[in-house]
Amino acid sequence: MQLMKASWIEVEKYLQTSKAIVIPIGSVEQHGPNGLLGTDALCPEIIAHRAAEQADILVGPTFNVGCAQHHLGFAGTITLRPSTMIAAIQDWTTSLRRHGFERIYWLNGHGGNIPTINAAFSEVYAELSFANTPPVPGLQLKLQNWWQLAGVSELCNEIYPVGHGMHATASEVAVTYAGCPDAQKQVEMMPKIAPLGEISHAYAYRQSFPDGRIGSDPSQACVEDGQRIIEFAAKALIEEFSSFSAR
Amino acid sequence: MQLMKASWIEVEKYLQTSKAIVIPIGSVEQHGPNGLLGTDALCPEIIAHRAAEQADILVGPTFNVGCAQHHLGFAGTITLRPSTMIAAIQDWTTSLRRHGFERIYWLNGHGGNIPTINAAFSEVYAELSFANTPPVPGLQLKLQNWWQLAGVSELCNEIYPVGHGMHATASEVAVTYAGCPDAQKQVEMMPKIAPLGEISHAYAYRQSFPDGRIGSDPSQACVEDGQRIIEFAAKALIEEFSSFSAR
Amino acid sequence: MQLMKASWIEVEKYLQTSKAIVIPIGSVEQHGPNGLLGTDALCPEIIAHRAAEQADILVGPTFNVGCAQHHLGFAGTITLRPSTMIAAIQDWTTSLRRHGFERIYWLNGHGGNIPTINAAFSEVYAELSFANTPPVPGLQLKLQNWWQLAGVSELCNEIYPVGHGMHATASEVAVTYAGCPDAQKQVEMMPKIAPLGEISHAYAYRQSFPDGRIGSDPSQACVEDGQRIIEFAAKALIEEFSSFSAR
Amino acid sequence: MQLMKASWIEVEKYLQTSKAIVIPIGSVEQHGPNGLLGTDALCPEIIAHRAAEQADILVGPTFNVGCAQHHLGFAGTITLRPSTMIAAIQDWTTSLRRHGFERIYWLNGHGGNIPTINAAFSEVYAELSFANTPPVPGLQLKLQNWWQLAGVSELCNEIYPVGHGMHATASEVAVTYAGCPDAQKQVEMMPKIAPLGEISHAYAYRQSFPDGRIGSDPSQACVEDGQRIIEFAAKALIEEFSSFSAR
Amino acid sequence: MQLMKASWIEVEKYLQTSKAIVIPIGSVEQHGPNGLLGTDALCPEIIAHRAAEQADILVGPTFNVGCAQHHLGFAGTITLRPSTMIAAIQDWTTSLRRHGFERIYWLNGHGGNIPTINAAFSEVYAELSFANTPPVPGLQLKLQNWWQLAGVSELCNEIYPVGHGMHATASEVAVTYAGCPDAQKQVEMMPKIAPLGEISHAYAYRQSFPDGRIGSDPSQACVEDGQRIIEFAAKALIEEFSSFSAR
Amino acid sequence: MQLMKASWIEVEKYLQTSKAIVIPIGSVEQHGPNGLLGTDALCPEIIAHRAAEQADILVGPTFNVGCAQHHLGFAGTITLRPSTMIAAIQDWTTSLRRHGFERIYWLNGHGGNIPTINAAFSEVYAELSFANTPPVPGLQLKLQNWWQLAGVSELCNEIYPVGHGMHATASEVAVTYAGCPDAQKQVEMMPKIAPLGEISHAYAYRQSFPDGRIGSDPSQACVEDGQRIIEFAAKALIEEFSSFSAR
Numbered sequence A, B, C, D, E, F: 001m002q003l004m005k006a007s008w009i010e011v012e013k014y015l016q017t018s019k020a021i022v023i024p025i026g027s028v029e030q031h032g033p034n035g036l037l038g039t040d041a042l043c044p045e046i047i048a049h050r051a052a053e054q055a056d057i058l059v060g061p062t063f064n065v066g067c068a069q070h071h072l073g074f075a076g077t078i079t080l081r082p083s084t085m086i087a088a089i090q091d092w093t094t095s096l097r098r099h100g101f102e103r104i105y106w107l108n109g110h111g112g113n114i115p116t117i118n119a120a121f122s123e124v125y126a127e128l129s130f131a132n133t134p135p136v137p138g139l140q141l142k143l144q145n146w147w148q149l150a151g152v153s154e155l156c157n158e159i160y161p162v163g164h165g166m167h168a169t170a171s172e173v174a175v176t177y178a179g180c181p182d183a184q185k186q187v188e189m190m191p192k193i194a195p196l197g198e199i200s201h202a203y204a205y206r207q208s209f210p211d212g213r214i215g216s217d218p219s220q221a222c223v224e225d226g227q228r229i230i231e232f233a234a235k236a237l238i239e240e241f242s243s244f245s246a247r
């Protein structure tokens, strides 16, 4: 069930059998010459929505803008400061707890979000830990990157043995092409495989990575690959979320 | 063009002819027994995306969670604190300015967001106003509620002369039904038309409005009405945005 | 009773019969060539103090500096950032609740404060709404602009059928002249009636409105008009506050 | 000249000969059985306004609510958190610098404000100190307590050799009585002279100081004493401000 | 006992007999040509650790970086903004209260910290004072500067009758030389005794005090003097802390 | 060179040949029955100071209190909220940049700090990335955990093939024993090797890990092991820092 398309009565009913929810969380940032700016939000959203078609999983709204300061040298990128993102994750979590949710599973699509999401978890937990009595009920927050769901990165490397890369990867572009076939873009990559390097601020990033990609050749991406990855990842998510819910 | 499905190169090209962008902004909150939790985010998103199909308008990602503290008594509602929302709108705006956007048009779907969006505008402007030299280039921020686009509220009242209401309105539910036909819900309203009253915190709200609606009978909503409103509103948006861009 | 001139014992006694208080809230900003920088703080203060002479109303200190970033192009203007103002309104409210006040009536003198005051209300309410149990006792926050008290704007338009205006209005200048007759200033207005336009940051404001006024001819203002408006508004305030207190 | 009663044009003219301004800063807090809640804001305001009648001094609006958390056990007290007060002082200072003010003289009426005002000065200066180039023009912030103006505390001790005290002092009550004769209150003090002790949070404060006073017998206060102190302090302020302006 | 070298079990045991702790708090800032950047953190740390060797006192970690914006013109200085320092002191205090500490004694080494530490105390107390019920258990926060421990400043003035000074004082340099003999530096002072003056931002500071010192001749400092001061101050601390603990 | 024991003149001289600095960063938190509360701050400090004895490396003050909310169930633990830690790291970094430092190497001793340090880096970089012109000079921030210096974890596993563990590890306790031999504690571990598990808030942590350890038997720790690790790690640090400085 997608929370955005559910009524409050339907969510209230869901809470009678489960206290767990999935929140897709991503970023709006350049993804090279043929990748979508929304890639990192779309990937976890597509996978989570696919999972929700096949199992009784509640998927919340997508937290779409994340930590992307290093991509600001490329048009269309939008970022939160980490301190803003922490405040927002706190508010989302406090809201969900108010309804009785005890387990929040953040399915992440952007490596650059990982530190700040974990810092936000600590900020939320700190409030509980400072208190003089244990939280009733408890709270469990989990971060999982979609590409680290069981077996997914193996599958991606199998599909793209060469040029899978680190940013604007072939696999993430494929997932978005499968989710939004009308958004496919044919662009020749030059060089074929993008350079590797280190990430700091946006000016340094653009110098190191002139077209935005890191180590990838996303021109390999196609709808069929994307569908295969989505199906695989959705199944892995169902399994992992089910054990998280039951913990 | 939808920014989320565009590449940075496409956005860079768009900026050569326009410095203006539309950002749909909404809320995730209960919308009565048959309305979607995502209604207020979906309505401006649906209308903006429809407009972008017919005109050269860039639509950014949807700012989906807003100010909904008063709805927290109903499962599924998620809110930001206003201070968090201000910080996030600042970050979105600063990011967009970095790329050269000078006119940001926030198409809003939630009455409860209006004060905080305007406060955020002042926060952003204050930084420019404190500076010792005029901002180069300038910046214009505009808030428009989709139901206040030229002629739209007249149309809604014409379609629903009775029971249009103030929250979980017949028209907004219709728009989401047109946008997401599979999310339609058949629920009998009791009473037929919901009560009116004042809004403060969530506990008082739930007492005043037991099923979440204010003054409305959204069981009248249907896909056809929604389509009519969407088409009308999208055209009004194109016109208004075009004159905003040119100003 | 004016809180600033009362002892704590007198306020404690007042609380035995009423849990309601009026807080005048304004701004320090240019008001054209003959208007006072303190106009927006003085108007609600003068009206509230006049009401307190005639009825058992407690009037708190004046929240004098508000949201005036757009006026910073004119000497003497002082502004808070909206985020600062929200924090301050929270602190005032929390302090008053600590003593048992349950209804706080903010009598506002500045249009530019409206969004931020309402955002502050949401910030305060959000804390109550996030909590797992209803607030005991409850809290009601009300914002009223003095010019929207019952019948006041009609009276102002009757007195100034031409050139009442939008900023540095004839009526607000008259109210301050009645309250501070020694502060009257004779200035010829050029043009007689100031232009209309849109508001954004301070640099754009000064270009659009070279002497600060918007749409007004405040040279019409005089002590007698001001007295008439004050008397009328004070009576309206007494009535409205009385029903607010009893709600 | 009082900024609140001046026009922007008058302030602009003032700035041609002086870059200095006085800001009265106080608190709204209990002042014992016969003292006014507004005492600490009224005292510097009365003295500064008196000085401005006799010399070319610009007096800004009164920063009326300060740091009074320890007095919250007594009805009517209002406090800012120090972090809020720092933000507000920053905003006032930034606004004034925008107009060209370079020397801001905070005339303080409340001992409990001293740390936070000085912390706010450091917060403001830190921004200048972090910058890679010296501030142009410079900025000087000065805090002076009215009772520490040259000769004032000697005068107060001379007038009240016994029971002047530490909080709700005879002298500050006298100053407010002289400024607001209609607010005088006849209350017998029991004990005649209040106890001494240490200050922490509001619950401890009320236990140590049951009627709010510390070490004082303010029933000695009268209008004549107050007038004498005001005249003396206003002259001292004129002198000190004049040398601050010229520095 | 030093908390940093204790186990949690040892601290738990300590709490059975005392709820009080000493926190050395200092600054990292220039201390003239022969003084250490860490002087203000080292002095209270050295004295507290010496006291803990002779009495059953728990000494927490040193809060080493404080408010030093005015020294930023000299290499190596590190400062917190006061707002950051307040947040940090809140967190330290909340953490210690969680374990049962009720009395926290901050032994300070830097005059520039005094306002912000006291503001932080108010911030912490405000939370308790806003609450509807008294804090259980209570909380007492105390700030003491090491040079104001009973008899210490007299001793310092006796040892250095000339050129003790205000910053980079002979005594503080002596204390650090005694604590870190290998860090002694032989530098000829020019002029012998540094000038006096006022402190604002870093650019003004460096102009007024070209080598960083204020009013001092720290070339007098030696290990023996430092040892004498340390022994004396440690004894005074033991006495004062013991009465603070018992209060 | 240790910055804390250097004069500003010595740091100024250092800056003529290097723009890089090491900052040890740790935590104050329980480390099981025989580990020191200061372990995570002491380890990087000891290693960095040892390195500075052998090479021309400037070591700044130790950032001693970090993110330890999960350990608050054990006496003596002190934590910052992540938002506070981000603000503090910003201030340290801004201060160091002011002097000309361009490369800051944070040598970390606590796994729980990693997300927040990286989030702080993004917060700092975001300011540079939002700006309209590239930062001059540039800035590079690097996080390294001492146990991930080249070869160190291999050495630790070689020394402690069984019961090295995840928290309160044998190796970190050994390093502190070598650095502070007088702080060694003889405690029998029960069970010999602590359990493994997941980390969330402090109440859950204490339930899962009753004496604080995770997966370790730190009773194996001894001074000799610690010395070996320190020597090895210091050499690795020298090498890595040297290449970071030169980059």
Ligand code: NI
Pocket: A031, A039, A040, A109, A110, A167, A168, A169, A172
């Ligand atoms: Ni990506």
Ligand code: NI
Pocket: B031, B039, B040, B109, B110, B167, B168, B169, B172
């Ligand atoms: Ni709605």
Ligand code: NI
Pocket: C031, C039, C040, C109, C110, C167, C168, C169, C172
């Ligand atoms: Ni006005």
Ligand code: NI
Pocket: D031, D039, D040, D109, D110, D167, D168, D169, D172
């Ligand atoms: Ni007072």
Ligand code: NI
Pocket: E031, E039, E040, E109, E110, E167, E168, E169, E172
């Ligand atoms: Ni010092």
Ligand code: NI
Pocket: F031, F039, F040, F109, F110, F167, F168, F169, F172
């Ligand atoms: Ni550790």
